[in-house]
Structures are given as C-alpha cells and as structure tokens.
Amino acid sequence: MARKTNTREHILDFIRTFRRDNGYSPSVREVASHCGVKSPSVVQYHLEQLREAGLITKDKIRSRSIGVVGDEEGPAQVPLLGVIAAGQPINVPSREKPNAGDQRMIDVPRDIMRKGRQLFALQVRGNSMVDAMIADSDIVIMEQADSVNNGEVAACWLESEQEVTLKKIYYEKDQKIRLQPCNPYMLPMFHDADNVRVQGRVVAVIRLNR
Known part of the structure; x- marks a missing residue:
C-alpha cells in the first residue's frame, strides 16, 4: 500500500x-x-x-x-525569433516560426516567466526608441499579445507594407493608429487601424555586451 x-x-x-x-x-x-x-x-x-x-x-x-534546495535557480530561456526595426520598418524574410533546433535561445530572469505567459525575443535594429532605453542591437523580450494599452511599446506588423516595427502605439480618432518613436529627431507614423496588427508588448530589455 x-x-x-x-x-x-x-x-x-x-x-x-x-x-x-x-x-x-x-x-x-x-x-x-x-x-x-x-x-x-x-x-x-x-x-x-x-x-x-x-x-x-x-x-x-x-x-x-x-x-x-537543489532546484534549478539559473535563468529561464526564450527563443530569439529575429530582428525588429526601431527606426523605419524593415522587411521580414519569413513570418513562419523557425524550427526549434534553428533558434538561438536568450537567458531571461525567471521572475518574468509567469504561468501562461508566452515570451519570445527580438533583436533591435535602429535608434528610434533610445529615449525608452532601447538602443540598436539590444534584445527586447516580448510577451505575445494581439492588443496593448495606449502608450505601450509594441511590435507591430504592417499588413500592406509586409514590414514590422517597434514603436509606442497610440489609438487616434477615425480608426487611425499612431506609431510613435522615442527619439526627438524622428517623426511618428500614421496608419489605418486595419493595417496594424500588434504581435506583442515589451516586458524587458537586455543590453548585450558591445
């Protein structure tokens, strides 16, 4: 028994x-x-x-x-899925999820790995988000989301341009969306709401040794 x-x-x-x-x-x-x-x-x-x-x-x-005692206390890992523009939008070679064996994994603190949270990493290209403490070559840790709050930093897929960009998102009148850079030398981008698809929100930034 x-x-x-x-x-x-x-x-x-x-x-x-x-x-x-x-x-x-x-x-x-x-x-x-x-x-x-x-x-x-x-x-x-x-x-x-x-x-x-x-x-x-x-x-x-x-x-x-x-x-x-004896439990693994090291960092968790999330997949690095590609590059995202913090500047002008860039073309994405493939939107298909790569094979797990082809993915580079990024170490992240375990305290951001809440139950049910789907996280992935993207490497930043450009300097449009420097005032949000996101610089060229940084790694942003994203939580998968199809909507975000006004003013959050989000990864946005632009349907007609077939491009992706990292910006603060603001919901304007007349079904318009403003994608706002955090750099005083760069202008915002305005799009019809149906042209912008949110893919995730930034939950952490990792600055690699450069």
Whole structure:
C-alpha cells in the first residue's frame, strides 16, 4: 500500500510547482490555502522544519523568499525569433516560426516567466526608441499579445507594407493608429487601424555586451 503524502511533503511539492509555473515563490497564505492548512502559523512551523532539514531556504524578513534546495535557480530561456526595426520598418524574410533546433535561445530572469505567459525575443535594429532605453542591437523580450494599452511599446506588423516595427502605439480618432518613436529627431507614423496588427508588448530589455 502506498504511503500517504504528509502535509510537509505536500507543502514542498506545492512550493516547487508554484515556483516552476510562476517564476517566483508562493506566499505563506497561498501555501496554506492550497495545502488545506487553516492557520498560517502552522505553515510557518512546517516551513521551519523543512528549512532545518535542509530542504528549503527562507528569508525571515523578505516575503516570497522560499527557495527549494537543489532546484534549478539559473535563468529561464526564450527563443530569439529575429530582428525588429526601431527606426523605419524593415522587411521580414519569413513570418513562419523557425524550427526549434534553428533558434538561438536568450537567458531571461525567471521572475518574468509567469504561468501562461508566452515570451519570445527580438533583436533591435535602429535608434528610434533610445529615449525608452532601447538602443540598436539590444534584445527586447516580448510577451505575445494581439492588443496593448495606449502608450505601450509594441511590435507591430504592417499588413500592406509586409514590414514590422517597434514603436509606442497610440489609438487616434477615425480608426487611425499612431506609431510613435522615442527619439526627438524622428517623426511618428500614421496608419489605418486595419493595417496594424500588434504581435506583442515589451516586458524587458537586455543590453548585450558591445
């Protein structure tokens, strides 16, 4: 007969799964809720026992600081799918997703890998976004999205031009979209809304050694 999983093992398994799925540690209350423990103080007791057993690490002051000993703490990885223009739009040779074996992978902090978040990387070409701290040759980490809020930095596919560009997006009157560079020497671009397809929003910028 299989041995029933005890509360402490249940807590440890939940912490490990939560960290893998969300990129950060659960709170004590989240542990209590998921594991069916009524009192946070009881969770604290089990966490202390796990810490003394050398199975977890925990900062007594900082919240969401539970770590699982032996778990991979290195960076996560996202695929680098190509180049995007921060300047005038550029042609994209192929919009088809490349084979996984052909993709270069980019290291990213695990704390941006929230559950369900689909991320990819693009390398920037041009200097139209320098005032947004995005320079030529930087890597932008994008979250897949088909819409963004007014003023967000987005990767936009221009249907009629068959080109892609990285700009701040603003929704204007009369079904127009303004793609705004963050460079005082460059002018905005105006397009009909049906000509612009949002592909993702910027969630992080990585500056490579140059």
